[in-house]
Amino acid sequence: MNIPMVEDSELLVPKQKYLSAGIHVGSKIRTKDMSRFIYRVRSDGLSMLNIKKTDEKIRVAAKFLARFPPKSILAVSARIYGFKPVRKFAEYTRSMSITGRILPGTLTNPQAPLYLEPEVVLVSDPRVDKQIHDEAVKIGLPVVALVDADNTLEYIDLAIPTNNKGRRALAFIFWLLTREVLRVRGDLPPDGELPEGYDAFATRIVGIK
Amino acid sequence: MSERRPLKMDLVKLDEELYCTSCGRRVTYERGVVVFSCPNCGETIIVRCNMCRKHSNEYICPNCGFRGP
Ligand SMILES: [Zn+2]
Ligand SMILES: [Zn+2]
Numbered sequence: 001m002n003i004p005m006v007e008d009s010e011l012l013v014p015k016q017k018y019l020s021a022g023i024h025v026g027s028k029i030r031t032k033d034m035s036r037f038i039y040r041v042r043s044d045g046l047s048m049l050n051i052k053k054t055d056e057k058i059r060v061a062a063k064f065l066a067r068f069p070p071k072s073i074l075a076v077s078a079r080i081y082g083f084k085p086v087r088k089f090a091e092y093t094r095s096m097s098i099t100g101r102i103l104p105g106t107l108t109n110p111q112a113p114l115y116l117e118p119e120v121v122l123v124s125d126p127r128v129d130k131q132i133h134d135e136a137v138k139i140g141l142p143v144v145a146l147v148d149a150d151n152t153l154e155y156i157d158l159a160i161p162t163n164n165k166g167r168r169a170l171a172f173i174f175w176l177l178t179r180e181v182l183r184v185r186g187d188l189p190p191d192g193e194l195p196e197g198y199d200a201f202a203t204r205i206v207g208i209k
Numbered sequence: 210m211s212e213r214r215p216l217k218m219d220l221v222k223l224d225e226e227l228y229c230t231s232c233g234r235r236v237t238y239e240r241g242v243v244v245f246s247c248p249n250c251g252e253t254i255i256v257r258c259n260m261c262r263k264h265s266n267e268y269i270c271p272n273c274g275f276r277g278p
Contacts, residue, residue: 033265060248060249060275061248063248063249063251064245064246064248064249064251067246067251120245137240137241137243137262138240140238140242140243140244141243142243142245143243152265153265153278154262154263154264154265155241155262155263155265156265156278157243157245157248157255157257157262157277157278158248158277158278159277159278
C-alpha cells in the first residue's frame with residue numbers, strides 16, 4: 001500500500017481523489033525535514049507522502065488563512081503549473097496573487113512597481129518561490145507552504161505536504177484548500193462544494209497531444 | 210494605500226516580552242522572527258525565533274497541542 005490505512009469518512013475527500021490527483025506522489029529526493037510526512041518509499045524511489053497528514057494540514061491551513069482578512073492573503077507561484085491554481089484560489093477566496101516572476105522589493109520596497117502589503121504568504125514551492133519567501137521572512141510575515149519530499153522546512157511556519165510539481169496535483173490541492181477556506185469562513189456551507197471541479201483549476205495544455 | 214501594520218503589532222504589545230515557543234529563549238524584533246496565532250485553534254500566540262525557524266524546529270501550541278510547522 002502506498003497510503004496508510006484510513007477511512008474515507010476521516011478525510012476531506014475520498015482517498016481515491018487524493019490518489020488520482022497524485023497528491024501523495026512525492027519526489028525521489030528526500031530531505032530530513034520531510035521524513036515526518038513520508039509514509040514510505042516506493043521501489044522506483046518515489047516518496048509516498050502521507051495523505052492523512054496532507055488532509056490534516058489542509059484543514060489547519062484553511063482555519064489559519066480564514067482568520068486573516070481575505071485581501072491580506074498573498075498566494076504565489078512561480079511554477080507554470082501553479083499559475084492557474086493560484087489565480088483560481090485568489091479569485092474564490094478574494095486574496096491577492098502573483099504568478100510568474102516576482103520583482104525584487106514587492107514586499108519590502110514601497111517604491112517598487114508592484115508593492116503589496118499582505119499579512120500572510122502562501123507559496124506553492126519554497127524553492128521556486130524563493131524571492132517572495134525571502135522577502136516575507138525579512139518583514140516578519142508567517143509563511144504557509146506546499147512542500148514536497150525535496151523541500152526543507154526552513155522558515156516555513158505551516159507546511160502542507162503534497163506533490164507540488166504536477167499539473168493535476170497543484171490544481172487539486174489549491175481547489176481543496178479553496179473549498180476549505182470558504183467553508184471555514186462560512187462562504188460555503190460545511191458540506192458545500194465549489195461550483196467547479198478541480199479540473200477548472202488545472203493549467204490547460206495547448207498544442208501538445 | 211493603508212499604512213503598513215505588521216501582524217505582530219496587532220498580536221503583541223510593544224512593551225511585551227517575547228519568548229520563542231520552541232526553545233523558550235527571549236526574542237527581540239530581529240530579522241527572521243515571526244509571531245502568529247496558533248494555526249489550529251487561534252487561541253494562543255506562537256513566537257518563533259530566527260534560529261528555530263531556520264532549523265525548522267517544531268513548535269507546540271500550549272492550548273491545543275498542535276505541532277508545527
Ligand atoms: Zn527558538
Ligand atoms: Zn492551538
